[in-house]
Amino acid sequence: MILTDEEKGILDGKNGEADRLAMELLVGVGESFGAKKLISISSAHILAHFGSLHQAGIDFLEKLAENGGKCKVPTTVDPSSVDFERWEKFKIPKDYMEKQKRLRTAVEQLGVIPSWSCTPYQAYNVPRFGQNIAWAESSAVAYANSVIGARTNRTCFGLDISAAIIGKIPEFGLYLDENRIGSLLFELKIDKFSDLDYHTIGAIVGKRSGAKIPVIKGIPKDVTNDQLKCLGSAAASAGAVALFHILDVTPEAKLKDPFDGKKPEEVITITQKDLRDMENMISNAEPNSRVEMVTLGCPLLSVEELKTIFDKMKGRKVKKDIYFWIYLTKETYDLGKKLGLITPLEKAGVWFSTQTCATISPVKIWGFSHIMTNSAKCALVTPSEHNLKVSYRDTNECIVTATEPL
Ligand code: F3S
Numbered sequence: 001m002i003l004t005d006e007e008k009g010i011l012d013g014k015n016g017e018a019d020r021l022a023m024e025l026l027v028g029v030g031e032s033f034g035a036k037k038l039i040s041i042s043s044a045h046i047l048a049h050f051g052s053l054h055q056a057g058i059d060f061l062e063k064l065a066e067n068g069g070k071c072k073v074p075t076t077v078d079p080s081s082v083d084f085e086r087w088e089k090f091k092i093p094k095d096y097m098e099k100q101k102r103l104r105t106a107v108e109q110l111g112v113i114p115s116w117s118c119t120p121y122q123a124y125n126v127p128r129f130g131q132n133i134a135w136a137e138s139s140a141v142a143y144a145n146s147v148i149g150a151r152t153n154r155t156c157f158g159l160d161i162s163a164a165i166i167g168k169i170p171e172f173g174l175y176l177d178e179n180r181i182g183s184l185l186f187e188l189k190i191d192k193f194s195d196l197d198y199h200t201i202g203a204i205v206g207k208r209s210g211a212k213i214p215v216i217k218g219i220p221k222d223v224t225n226d227q228l229k230c231l232g233s234a235a236a237s238a239g240a241v242a243l244f245h246i247l248d249v250t251p252e253a254k255l256k257d258p259f260d261g262k263k264p265e266e267v268i269t270i271t272q273k274d275l276r277d278m279e280n281m282i283s284n285a286e287p288n289s290r291v292e293m294v295t296l297g298c299p300l301l302s303v304e305e306l307k308t309i310f311d312k313m314k315g316r317k318v319k320k321d322i323y324f325w326i327y328l329t330k331e332t333y334d335l336g337k338k339l340g341l342i343t344p345l346e347k348a349g350v351w352f353s354t355q356t357c358a359t360i361s362p363v364k365i366w367g368f369s370h371i372m373t374n375s376a377k378c379a380l381v382t383p384s385e386h387n388l389k390v391s392y393r394d395t396n397e398c399i400v401t402a403t404e405p406l
Helices: 006-010 017-032 048-064 094-109 137-148 160-164 195-209 225-238 251-255 272-282 303-312 332-338 342-347 376-384 396-402
Strands: 038-040 044-046 076-078 168-170 185-187 215-216 266-271 292-299 316-318 323-328 350-352 370-373 391-392 403-405
Touching: 006 316, 006 323, 017 038, 017 048, 017 160, 017 168, 038 350, 044 160, 048 160, 048 168, 048 303, 094 266, 137 225, 160 195, 168 272, 185 195, 195 215, 195 272, 195 376, 215 403, 225 292, 266 272, 272 376, 272 391, 292 303, 292 376, 292 396, 303 396, 323 332, 332 342, 332 350, 342 350, 342 376, 370 396, 376 391, 396 403
Parallel strands: 044 076, 185 215, 185 266, 292 323, 292 370, 323 350, 370 391
Antiparallel strands: 038 168, 316 403
């Protein structure tokens, strides 16, 4: 890689050990991916959940913090593995909580905005079209690249905080125009779209695309940001999709031909039957086995999604033999409280949890064997993380399963 004099100085330790370490990592990764140079970023989004990072993650972040590392660009953090306020209610062991607290202390020392959210683009960290950013969290990466038109790879742990500390990232992958061109065309033959369909379309697109860039035709122009969030999160977890284009909807597909004048490698049709087949494939539980926990909020809920749940819950309460857990950011929870959406639901038996989610917290402790969710990402990832079966259903069915009339 060609480095500027300033970058060479940092690599030689002129700004201290944390910057030297971060620069060493950036240059090592850049050279292994054939990057020619470092480019400036406008923001970062990093991982700091103990469930995935373990002791090695604590050691690395603490080392950077102890050596004076500080984020040079606005940097947010993905959800934690615990709810910092309700950890005892959710049976989190004390030693597990202590480990997550060490990660929290380290990221705060590093100057990270303690957002603990996988949807930073809905609040604290909103990039603009064309900006280079260095984000971790596959669902946020898919959203930032596709819906906003910002530029980031699926930045891994270590590289994320190093980029934040230096304010730069090696230029490779999706930072380059030539790597943002679509290769597969998905044509939707669907008359009416439900919220669940957006998750399921994402799952189909992700499975068929792998790491290729899909272009989707047939999504209604009035698709909501939340629906696109759900589509992207499913595509990113069913495959390795970091960028998708939607004709007439996403910005790069509006500005120019997403295939750059070439023919798609393959044209794949998605019908209503394909959606039902994928729903059945995602659900791996026996149809009549008892559901022990229903979870909503993957990705973490927006206020609009919370309102929808509130309306559907009117006149209902949670059944005695089931848990109903809803995940959202602390800010959405507080706003929901101001709007009168939270207290009635809590009185009806809903457990809210903030700054974490069922997939990345140690839900295994509860010994559930069968859960239900309306999220394709949660349904795809949780069974292997927590060794349980999952039913994948729409929000209505999740609520009807978890609750009964008052
Ligand atoms: Fe977010 Fe957790 Fe789902 S981090 S995307 S709610 S798995």
